[in-house]
Amino acid sequence: MTSIRHLGHAGFAVEHAGLRLLIDPWFHPAFLDAWFPYPDNRHLLPEVLAGRWDFLYVSHVHEDHFDERLLAQLPRDTTVLVPRYRTRSLQRRLAALGFTRQVLLGHRETHRLGPDATATMLLDTSHKEDSGLLLDLGGLRFLDLNDCNPPLSDLPDGVDLLAAQYSGAMWYPNAYDYPPAVMAEKTAAVRAGLMDSLVRKVRLTGARSYLPSAGPACFLDPELDRFNDRERTIFPHWEDVAADFAAACPGTAVVRTAPGDTVPGDTVDGPVPPGRWLTDPAGYLADYRERRRGEWQAYHHGAAEPPTAAEVDAHFDRLRRLNRPLLADYRAGLALEAGGEAWRIPLGDLAARADLEDEPVDPAYTIRVPPRALRAVLDGRAGWEEALLSMRLALHRDPDVFDLTLLSLLRYGHRPAQTRRLVRERGARDETVRRDGLVLQRWCPHAGEDLSHALIADGVVECPRHHWRWSTETGACLSGGSLPLRVGPEPAASGPAPPTEPVPVPALSTEPAEGRIP
Structure with a gap:
């Protein structure tokens, strides 16, 4: 007998033939005490802590999956299925908690759990470190993708039950200061992109059933209540x-x-x-806020020491030193505002040289961060990614173009193995695919998605993951960011043999998707 119990958000307790597997259990507030599971799942915490678990799987280090306060209370002799990431940060964090029995699995590697039970790891093969897990349990195939995006061409088929994200988990666009009409347009585009991605996963896996999971979170701090708006944010509920x-x-x-x-x-x-x-989401949320008052108020406890210019300079100087390959040919800056203070921070060797030559670099991005949140970053209690995900920061950019280098620095700069891999992949991925009379690079220059599944129509190539769009004539990026695409006409039939044909994907839409930027 097999049973799959949903613990809320991306958490599951799986039982099969005496085996018990715990997946992504999340019960405590995340990201500067901003995110809470929705609906409230706290009533399940005692039995999760008291349970006997043969295996534990934590998909990645985001705090709505890696709940350190919970993990610290689980038996340390539990065997952990760990995705083999390049930085080993997840391995180290689990080991620091005492979980030394680790089974490391790379992309599409399988581990036998029992006589008729296996687990196969699926990785996001871009610069991101996310993972999903395929469980084969005596004939039942359960694919837990949570909020992971493996290459579409690597998704398994014949899936009985798929659990995957449908609601957003990103600060774009709702943390930006867009005018209402622009915000509505961009929010709608992101939501459409999320549904597009989900539908593709369902079709490619042949999923018989789908279980909505991995969102949305809710925001109990009254300062963040506007992000509970199900119509105006990228955090819809399934019913929406x-x-x-x-x-x-x-x-x-x-x-x-x-x-x-x-x-x-x-x-x-x-x-x-x-x-x-x-039936009464507003009333439910009000009661939930009151029940967990002590937890969301923890962010506001105590006086936050004001950040100093010396601390800010030292922080970004360290990021620059750790990430020289990423910033070697980068000329841009960042404007940082906190508590009435403002800093203009040149990033990269080219930007630093320009400043020394009295040619100041005008920052394209401005981040307005509460002093309390900035203090957490400077003290190492949170990274920039956690601070941004908290929705406590506000952003502005002009021009309104995604800057992959800057965002990679903020998100991964404290783990430079990721940014160095990103730099290597920019120049190393020369594999091509032939589609619709074109030869184009196979891997998206933004997040490494397999463009075998791209939409190509009306002179535009559109990535199926984050919906960046490029001209088929010039390769110039039309929306999403500024990275070009290598693309050109297919050579005559006498040329080299074409690569293996990609797995066909039913078309979802040929309409352009403006502004779908992650």
Whole structure:
């Protein structure tokens, strides 16, 4: 007998033939005490802590998956299935907590859990460090992608139950200071992109059933209440997008669960569970905020020491030194504002030389950060990615173009192995694919998605992951960012043999997708 119990968000407890596997359990606030699981799953915490677990799987280091306060209370002799990331940061953090029994799995590597049970790791093969897990359990195939985006060409098929993200988990666009009309347009584009990605995953895996998971979080701090708006943010609830999914995937059953609900192994269809979080979401959220008052208020406790110019300079000087390959040919700056103070920070050798020559670099990005959040970053209690995900920061950019180098520095600069890999991949990925009379680089220059599955129409190539768009004539980036694409006409038939044909993907739309920037 196999059972899959949803613990809320991306958490699951899986049982099969006496084996018990715990997946991404999240119960405590994340990202500067800003994110909370929705609906509240705290009532499940005692039994998770008291449970006997043969295996533990933590997909990646984001705090809504890597709940350190919970993990610190689990038995240390539990075997952990660990994605083999290039930085080893997840391995080290688990080892620091005492989890030394680790099974490291690379992309598409399989580990036998029991006589008729295996686990296969799937990695986001771009510069990001995310993972998903395919469980084969006595004939039942459960694919947990949480918020991971493996290459579409590497997704398994014949999946019985798919759990994957449908709601956003990013600060773009809602943390930016766009005018209302622009914000509405960009929010709608991101939500459409999320649904597009989900539908592709369902179709490629042949999923019989889909379980909405990995979001949305909710924001209990009243300062962040505007991000609970289900219509104006990238954080919809399933009921807000269910009709779109049903229209795109009419043959896929939806398993709607509340925290604690179990999906039995003999059928993966389930009813919509009743609950106040569905029938009275505003009242439910108000009560939830009051129940967890002490936790969201923890962010505001105590006086925050004001950051100094010397500390800010030292912080960015260290990032520059750690990430010289990333910044070697970079000429741009960052404007940072906190508590009435402002800093203009040149980044990269070219920017530094320009400043020395009295040619100041005008920052394209401005980040307005509360002193308390900046203090957490400077003290090492949070990274820039955690601070940005908290939605406590506000951003402005002019021109309104995604800067991959700057965002990579902020997100991964403290783990320079990631930024160095990004630099190597920019020049090393020369594999091509032939599509619609074109030869184009196979891997998206932004996040490494397999462009075998790109949409090509009306002179535009559109990436299926984050929907960057390029001209088929020039390779210039039309929307999303500024990185060009290598693309040209397919040579005559007498030329070299074409590469293996990509797996066909049913077309979702040929309409351009403006502004879908992650």
